[in-house]
Structures are given as C-alpha cells and as structure tokens.
Amino acid sequence: MKKPLFAASAVVFATFSIPAQAIDVVFDYTYDTAGFFTSDKRVVLDQVAQVFSLNLLDTLTAITPSGGNTFAARLYNPQDPFGTPLLINNFSIPENEIRIFVGSHAFGGQTLGVGGPGFQSVSGSTAFINNALSRGEPGALTTVETDFGPWGGSISFGTNINWYFDSDVSTVEGFSGFDFYTVAMHETAHVFGFGTADSWFDAVVGDTFTGAVTTATNGGAAVALQGDGSDAHFATTLRGVANGSQQIPLLSPFIPSGQRRYMTDLDWAALDDIGWEVASLQATVPAPIPEPRTWAMMLGGVLLIGMMARRRA
Numbered sequence: 161m162k163k164p165l166f167a168a169s170a171v172v173f174a175t176f177s178i179p180a181q182a183i184d185v186v187f188d189y190t191y192d193t194a195g196f197f198t199s200d201k202r203v204v205l206d207q208v209a210q211v212f213s214l215n216l217l218d219t220l221t222a223i224t225p226s227g228g229n230t231f232a233a234r235l236y237n238p239q240d241p242f243g244t245p246l247l248i249n250n251f252s253i254p255e256n257e258i259r260i261f262v263g264s265h266a267f268g269g270q271t272l273g274v275g276g277p278g279f280q281s282v283s284g285s286t287a288f289i290n291n292a293l294s295r296g297e298p299g300a301l302t303t304v305e306t307d308f309g310p311w312g313g314s315i316s317f318g319t320n321i322n323w324y325f326d327s328d329v330s331t332v333e334g335f336s337g338f339d340f341y342t343v344a345m346h347e348t349a350h351v352f353g354f355g356t357a358d359s360w361f362d363a364v365v366g367d368t369f370t371g372a373v374t375t376a377t378n379g380g381a382a383v384a385l386q387g388d389g390s391d392a393h394f395a396t397t398l399r400g401v402a403n404g405s406q407q408i409p410l411l412s413p414f415i416p417s418g419q420r421r422y423m424t425d426l427d428w429a430a431l432d433d434i435g436w437e438v439a440s441l442q443a444t445v446p447a448p449i450p451e452p453r454t455w456a457m458m459l460g461g462v463l464l465i466g467m468m469a470r471r472r473a
C-alpha cells in the first residue's frame with residue numbers, strides 16, 4: 161500500500177513546481193553615493209529585476225578569478241556616466257547573476273537615464289578568458305556573434321526629473337511625471353544588450369534590425385531603427401504588442417510623461433535574437449507570486465493529502 165502515497169506526493173510536487181529562475185538580476189547600490197535610491201525607488205527596481213529574472217532562462221557560468229586568472233570589471237560610473245569609467249579589480253560574479261550598478265546624475269537637456277553593459281579587463285588561461293567573455297555562451301565568442309554573456313553593467317537615472325514611483329506596477333494609476341518603472345525597464349534592456357551588444361550590431365543592416373525572431377514578430381516586415389546614427393533603438397513608427405494592445409516599443413528613444421510603457425513582443429524578440437532564452441514575448445509586469453497566506457493554505461493541503469494517504473495505508 162506504499163504506492164498510492166507515492167502517487168499522491170508526485171501530484172503534490174507537480175502542483176508546486178514554479179518556473180526555474182534562471183537569471184538573477186541584482187541591482188547594486190554601492191555607487192549610489194548621493195543616496196538617490198530610497199526604498200520607494202528600490203521597490204520599483206525589485207519589480208524590474210523580477211521581470212527579467214523570470215523571463216530569461218539562460219544559464220550563465222560564474223566568473224571566479226584566482227591566481228594568474230584575473231578579472232577586473234569596467235563600467236560607466238552610474239554617478240557620472242560620461243566621466244572616467246570605474247574599474248573594480250578582482251571582481252567575481254556567481255553563476256546566473258547579472259549585477260547592475262545604479263546611480264543618479266544631473267543630466268542636461270531631456271535625458272531620463274542611460275544604461276548599458278559593462279566591460280572587463282581579463283587575463284589568464286584561454287579557458288578562463290573565454291568563460292569570462294561569454295559566461296558559457298559559445299555564440300558570444302564567434303566572429304559573427306549570436307549570443308551575449310555579460311557580467312552586468314550600470315544604469316544612471318536623472319536627478320532633475322519629476323519621477324513617478326509605482327509601488328505595485330501590476331496596476332496603473334493616473335500619474336504625472338515620468339514613470340520610473342518604464343525607464344528602468346528600458347535601461348535594463350540596454351544592459352542586456354539591446355542596442356549595445358555585438359550580437360545586436362551583427363544583426364543591424366543599414367537602419368534595420370534583421371534578427372529572425374524580431375522580423376517574424378513584426379509580421380515579416382523589416383524592423384526599422386531610429387535613424388539617429390546610433391542604431392540603438394527601434395523607430396517610433398514601429399508598433400509592438402503589450403498586454404494585448406498596440407504600443408510603441410519600449411526600446412524606442414522617447415518616453416512621454418504620464419504614460420506607462422511595457423516591453424512589447426518586439427522588444428523581447430530582439431533580446432531573443434541577441435541570444436537570450438526568452439520565456440515569453442508577452443511579459444510586462446512581475447509574474448504573480450503566491451502570498452504567504454496562499455502558501456500556507458497550499459501547505460495545509462499537502463499535509464492533508466499526506467495524512468489521508470497515511471490513514472488509507
């Protein structure tokens with residue numbers, strides 16, 4: 161009579177399986193020397209981290225310098241992105257982690273934020289160097305790159321901006337000012353290589369992005385880039401789909417005030433073409449996570465099943 165108990169357990173565990181969180185996006189406040197990131201701002205970034213963490217399923221190797229294998233992270237200073245880049249010697253990063261250093265800066269003009277992946281100085285064995293430059297993604301080492309394995313990067317947010325911080329981005333209230341969630345999602349996509357990775361530029365021809373998934377998502381039509389010389393953004397004439405509605409892609413160069421924008425299917429498709437294993441082209445806000453109370457009820461159910469099975473045995 162042991163078998164029925166086993167079967168019941170199997171059903172229970174299947175119910176409990178939650179998606180593997182492949183990428184672990186960690187926002188790092190080490191260089192926030194102005195103390196910009198109060199809890200209301202960190203709450204928004206936590207939600208940004210969750211969307212990328214749950215929707216990108218790659219497995220990235222760790223970078224662990226030791227002995228003759230050295231690794232130094234180079235990055236734009238999030239407090240001064242146009243100044244001297246920062247250098248972090250003896251930098252290591254755990255498996256699957258993407259570290260994003262954030263800060264604030266008084267930009268001139270209308271800049272809301274800037275973001276991008278970091279760089280590195282690496283020396284040692286060929287195996288160590290190749291791993292550090294690819295994090296185990298072979299396509300990041302080919303002449304025409306088809307993948308991207310950064311350690312992370314940096315984002316700088318404007319200090320002279322009338323920001324709106326939404327503690328729960330799954331609901332949209334009327335607001336004035338610029339939506340921090342929208343801008344943070346946009347800049348984080350730049351850290352993940354949108355408009356910045358070699359695997360992005362290897363798919364740029366003229367002022368179009370020729371990635372296969374993006375082109376298919378665009379109905380087979382050429383995917384226009386904003387013709388501003390940088391080839392780092394989608395054209396504002398494109399339309400993607402987010403939450404079932406048409407929207408200008410999040411990775412177009414302009415974000416209006418008073419508006420929430422999401423990653424559209426075109427934005428995620430581009431990350432897919434850059435080399436990320438994108439779970440869904442429809443991800444917009446953090447996936448619902450069971451409340452502690454719900455977990456308790458589910459655990460109660462498990463215990464009940466267990467006891468019933470035992471009694472039956």
Ligand SMILES: [Ca+2]
Pocket residue numbers: 326327328329330331332333
């Ligand atoms: Ca809300």
Ligand SMILES: [Ca+2]
Pocket residue numbers: 218297307308435436437
């Ligand atoms: Ca990949």
Ligand SMILES: [Zn+2]
Pocket residue numbers: 346350393411412413
């Ligand atoms: Zn941008």
